[in-house]
Amino acid sequence: MYDEQQLPAQQDHGPLAGFTVGVTAARRADELGALLQRRGASVVHAPALRIVPLADDSELLAATKGLIEQAPDVVVATTAIGFRGWIEAADGWGLGEDLIERLRGVELLARGPKVKGAVRAAGLTEEWSPSSESMAEVLDRLLEEGVDGRRVAIQLHGEPLPGFVEALRAGGAEVVGVPVYRWMPPEDITPVDRLLDATVTRGLDAITFTSAPAAASLLSRAEERGLLSDVLAALHHDVLPACVGPVTALPLQARGVDTVQPERFRLGPLVQLLCKELPGRARTLPIAGHRVEIRGHAVMVDGALRPVPPAGMSLLRALARRPGWVVARAELLRALPGAGRDEHAVETAMARLRTALGAPKLIQTVVKRGYRLALDPAADAKYADA
Secondary structure (H helix, E strand, C coil): CCCCCCCCCHHHCCCCCCCEEEECCCCCHHHHHHHHHHCCCEEEECCCCEEEECCCCHHHHHHHHHHHHCCCCEEEECCHHHHHHHHHHHHHCCCHHHHHHHHHCCEEEECCHHHHHHHHHCCCCCCECCCCCCHHHHHHHHHHHCCCCCEEEEEECCCCCCCHHHHHHHCCCEEEEEECEEEECCCCCHHHHHHHHHHHCCCCCEEEECCHHHHHHHHHHHHHCCCHHHHHHHHHHCCEEEECCHHHHHHHHCCCCCCECCCCCCHHHHHHHHHHHHHHHCEEEEECCEEEEECCCEEEECCEEEECCHHHHHHHHHHHCCCCCCEEHHHHHHHCCCCCCCCHHHHHHHHHHHHHHCCHHHEEEECCCEEEECECHHHHHHHCCC
16 A cells, blocks of 8 residues: 655655654554655555454354343444444344444443444434543543443454453443454565564664554564564664554553653644654754754755665764764675675765765765764764764
């Protein structure tokens, strides 16, 4: 669906220009990818899971019959696609009218505007919906109302709800799950493997997660390939893991990975968070009278976006680790991916880097020693011990 995209023109680059972001979502991947690209990011899409409807599933049929026979006090609709799927499946079994009639007589809570739309399209009216689209807010409302002795049905949406069901049961509720669809591994694992490889080689600057199962699936695939320790190391230091909310982050946190999350658990705030976090992680240096900002796969020179080949970015990062200091060709050769032993590869990559930067004097050649960034004299003291 998405692959690495060409960078936007210099005059209209956004806050994420020069950064590459991985998208693991199956649902709403188009929407998330478009939001990121509009802000200048290159997007690599690798759905870590696929959604499998359960229209013929015995569990869903049994749950539906049980609710028709014994009315719940509360029904929580969590996703639009799931609620529609439930009604459609019931219609297929000849139970649609009975289910609608049963739902008409209970307290119906809808998580967010899209779910409200699905509820109303079925001819029903929700009693309440949280403005935050947060299941935590739904839980708070139920517990404030009191759930002791009440029967609460929850339309599950393929991912676990840690703490939600347990809190209701601890409050005395009988909880009935309605499993409308499940997450399964993707039929084609190749995009996931490419995403993992890009993570390990630092070809990504961030990975977004919008469901806990997707995060767990990605880590599981990394473990199958013997890459788990390398992936975790990348997520600890160089590749930013961004989760839509705390539930989504749980599989990563269980592995000791810290994540960033927006205050509102939605796609828009998630993208806004990346617009703040990724530029904030970029290295900015005063070099040869220019302001140089080193981003994921591009460089901003005085505000102009300069795409740089991967080999050039490797050299530039090696030079930037010690701004103004001479870095030997042998050390730069080690920084080049797959360069072998020929130091001529450094000269070739350096020539391409200078061309890409559009300002050849940013990098100085020090005869018989190596190369250095032409750090402005006023900044020498600041970076002398870097």
